[in-house]
Amino acid sequence: MKKFETFEGLVVPLDRANVDTDAIIPKQFLKSIKRSGFGPNAFDEWRYLDHGEPGMDNSKRPVNPDFVLNQPRYQGAQVLLARENFGCGSSREHAPWALEDYGLRVIIAPSFADIFFNNCFKNGLLPVKLAADKVDALIKAVEAGVGYKLKVDLEQQTITAPDGTVYPFEVDAHRKHCLLNGLDDIGLTLQHVDEIKAFEAKHRTAQPWLYA
């Protein structure tokens, strides 16, 4: 996983609540056995006017000009703003894979669904919770002027607006450490092999039927 470094990125507002993972990456693309290449199909049903299937040349498909991610002013966006309960529904990690592959690095919303929230951190994507009124203000600010960028500093846990307003955010210490250093959870866990084995031995004695 790449290290998460401080950056300033273009912001795109997706003004919807309950954006579910079916919308982020529709089911037909889940048939892939790969981890990469989902970006062109992120938000497929909102983004294109035709029906998408794996293997299509996405550059030749008719795009939906009304969908916010398709507007010229938001091309190259790295920060996505959305409303409550972003990433609800299916546990598909293809959702953060698609968002990351699309080029996004940060999602800002008042709240996230738990599984999606976890999945983001495993893929170098930072989900940031900001209060609903702050997200609302940011969405209005982004819509007000072309080229609106936010600076995201994970080390300091701050988001800074062009007018200098600083939005502090909370992040779990362990997850922050992993993101900043690009660490793989499995490697970290395997440092505790002896503890896992000791637990397993005790567990086997207490509940032998689980090992029969």
Added chain:
Amino acid sequence: MSSKTLYDKLWDSHVVRQDADGTALIYIDRQLVHEVTSPQAFEGLKLAHRKPWRTASMLAVPDHNVPTTNRAAGIADPISRLQVETLDANCAEYGIVEFKMGDIRQGVVHVMGPEQGATLPGMTVVCGDSHTSTHGAFAALAHGIGTSEVEHVMATQCLVAKKSKAMLVKVEGKLGRGVTAKDIALAVIGKIGTAGGTGYAIEFAGAAIRDLSMEGRMTLCNMAIEAGARAGMVAADDTTINYVKGRPFAPQGENWDKAVTYWKTLHSDDGAKFDATVQLDASQIKPQVTWGTSPEMVTDINGRVPDPASAPDAVKRGDWERALQYMGLQADTPISEIKVDKVFIGSCTNGRIEDMREAAAIAKGKKVAANIKLAMVVPGSGLVKAQAEQEGLDKVFIDAGFEWRDPGCSMCLAMNDDRLEAGERCASTSNRNFEGRQGQGSRTHLVSPAMAAAAAIAGHFVDVREWQ
């Protein structure tokens, strides 16, 4: 010792280690595996030269991509076929037990696991599938996880997790005739919203929950994720123990007795503290029907499609307007006047034998209405299918004009050929009514099996209580 919730007990008995900030390693007793969320995890293992920690804890089944007709011809879509073949190859390579497509035990992973006794009280259960919450019905701690976590559990037998808050959903009283666990689930979501359970593990309790069969409890816990909760659970009791007894993976002999003694402790203690409590009166719950594109957009069969002008805030008003437009519905339309095009009975929510019986009881001796293009019944597993056929339910459905299919996830998420065309409206016993869930442009109304069967017969939604 202080009073503990069921969730405390399940959590505490699986903590391998815990950091000062609360980040813990939780030992996993059972990992269920299906073809969609596992290939990248197996690939990750291989790339890192790792092996599964304990293959005996794993049980695999293809379900999302499998066809529900003409199985003998195999899977026509080459991409779907490759995904199922990849699962077969990975299971063969590591010696993981898998019930393949031709096996009578094959089925939707959350139907198959409990049916085999592979889900036991007191266990931690994970699967790369959000509806893993189903298994909490057995007083187990069951989480849906992402593919990176699937790989993590394969490699370490542990999950990195922080303890959630505990919510008690107490449903007292008695359900009325024709009202089911599915209606409780939708009523709870209607009350707390799809994010109401975010950050919580929900325990369902109260007289109405104790009265539910294991299958009803599974339906309820299945949809805990639709309320935003990563886990739903119900205390173990005689209903739980009687269900598990004698199943292929259940403990036997001396181990059985030991297990039962332990399982009987799997309930919240008197005086245990919850971070939130929600109460419902079962006798007040009517058959539920969703009208929008989120499970919280729900009312009862006597209700009407709401007017966005009456939404509580501007964000919700926008959501409702978009939902009505997508669903092709006018505000204030009585739910009972909504006509449907297709009917789907099945899924990990409602694909078990009791669901088949409930739907068949409605369909018996009647005919599917002329405006219904397709009414399909998809049993949750090969064993459910066999049991239903033994009881003659297949004939009831076929005589009424339903199609009787082979087991799989089918039109719950439409990864195989079973899907709605754009604009088609479906009465579905599944769990999600999201935009495009059952096919691009699909319009889904979530209901119980009895309500779905009744909609198939009437051609529109009807109050099933008037039919029984």
